Amino acid sequence: xxxxxxxxxxxxxxxxxxxxxxxxxxxxxxxxxxxxxxxxxxxxxxxxxxxxxxxxxxxxxxxxxxxxxxxxxxxxxxxxxxxxxxxxxxxxxxxxxxxxxxxxxxxxxxxxxxxxxxxxxxxxxxxxxxxxxxxxxxxxxxxxxxxxxxxxxxxxxxxxxxxxxxxxxxxxxxxxxxxxxxxxxxxxxxxxxxxxxxxxxxxxxxxxxxxxxxxxxxxxxxxxxxxxxxxxxxxxxxx
Numbered sequence: 001x002x003x004x005x006x007x008x009x010x011x012x013x014x015x016x017x018x019x020x021x022x023x024x025x026x027x028x029x030x031x032x033x034x035x036x037x038x039x040x041x042x043x044x045x046x047x048x049x050x051x052x053x054x055x056x057x058x059x060x061x062x063x064x065x066x067x068x069x070x071x072x073x074x075x076x077x078x079x080x081x082x083x084x085x086x087x088x089x090x091x092x093x094x095x096x097x098x099x100x101x102x103x104x105x106x107x108x109x110x111x112x113x114x115x116x117x118x119x120x121x122x123x124x125x126x127x128x129x130x131x132x133x134x135x136x137x138x139x140x141x142x143x144x145x146x147x148x149x150x151x152x153x154x155x156x157x158x159x160x161x162x163x164x165x166x167x168x169x170x171x172x173x174x175x176x177x178x179x180x181x182x183x184x185x186x187x188x189x190x191x192x193x194x195x196x197x198x199x200x201x202x203x204x205x206x207x208x209x210x211x212x213x214x215x216x217x218x219x220x221x222x223x224x225x226x227x228x229x230x231x232x233x234x235x236x237x238x239x
Contacts, residue, residue, distance in 0.1 A: 006104075006112075006114060007074070007144065007200045007202075007208035007210070008104065008143075008144045008145050008148075008198070008200065008210065009104070009114055009143060009144070009145050053162060053170060054162055054163065054170035054171055054172035054188070054189075054190050055160060055161070055162055055172055057170060057190040057193050058160070058172050058188060058190055058195075060193055061190070061193055061194065061195065062152050062154065063152065064217070064218075065098075065217050065218060066097065066098055066218055067095070067096060067097040067098065067217075067218055067219060067221055068095070068096055068148075068215060068216060068217050068218065068219070069093070069094065069095040069096075069215075069216050069219050070093070070094060070212050070213065070214045070215040070216060071091070071092070071093055071094075071212065071213050071214045072091065072092060072093070072094055072104075072210055072211065072212050073089065073090075073091045073210070073211050073213075074089065074090045074091065074208065074209070074210050075088075075089050075208075075209045075210075075211075076088040076089070076208060090106055090108060090109060090110075091106075091107060091108050092104070092105045092106040092107040092108070093105050093107065094148075095219075095221070095225065096148060096149045097221060097225070097226065098149065098150065098151060098152070099118070099140075099149070099150055099151040099152075100116055100118045100119075100136055100140055100149060100150070100151075101116060101117060101118045101149070101225075101226040102114075102115065102116050102145070102148075102149045102226070103115045103225075103226060110126070110127060111126040111127070112124065112125055112126065113126075115226065115228050116136050116140075116149075116226070117226045117227060117228060118136070118226070119135065119136055120133055120134065120135055120136055120228075121133065121134050121135075121136050122228045124228075124231065124234070126231075128235075129231065129233060129234045129235065130234060130235045130236075130237070131230055131231070131234050131235070131236045131237070132236075132237045132239065133236065133237070133238050133239065134238070134239040141156075141157045141178070142157045142158075142176045142177070142178040142180065142181045143181065143183075144183060144186050144198065144200050146158075147174060147186060147188060147195075147198065148195070154174070156177075157176065157177055157178065158174040158175060158176055158177060158186075159174070159175045159177060160172060160173070160174050161173050161175075163187060166189075168191065169189040169190065169191050169196060169197065170189070170190050170191065171187055171188065171189050171190075172187070172188045172189075172190065173185055173186070173187055173188075174186040174187075174188060182202050182203055183200055183201060183202050183203065184201050184202065184203050185201045186198060186199070186200055186201065187199035187200075187201070194212075194215050194217075195212055195215070196211065196212055196213075196215075197209065197210060197211045197212065198210045
């Protein structure tokens, strides 16, 4: 079964998998070529002049966004003899509340949930009816997920710099300061003060491309929105 990998959570979920799950995740660890990834995500964006530089937009977004929800599309692209081919596309919804509370739900092609309540991380595979849990701890700090879900002190864990304009989108580059991560750098595309895309470049020269839409800032959320309930009959693995 070619289930979606979880690039946004590199360094968090990958270290917390049960042995029975780890082999499956390694098998689906397929992603895009760096040389062709940008062209895929930009086809979904309408060119226009950005209102401010990426770093300024990003700092304003972080300072003014305590919570958010929206939709995402994840594209895996392969460079096949110089030709860009989309080998897998997955999509779903997300909601988060800083710091460290989020629900990232894959809806297509398979249903999977990655959820955190601020203290623990839960990974639920519907097909396997299996839940893997671990303490969230400081794992979020240097992972790509920290860009969206972490605390406001991102410059503690990342070196941020401008990365230019492409197709009307201002790009920011975030380089993790910690070596305990599988990612070399993370591209963050912003437009009109909102993140519209991310490019996750790992240490093997691979990249995953995420694009966002229907991004809603500071929606009204219930106090128990991020409480995880183990599905009936599910096997639970604690790490």
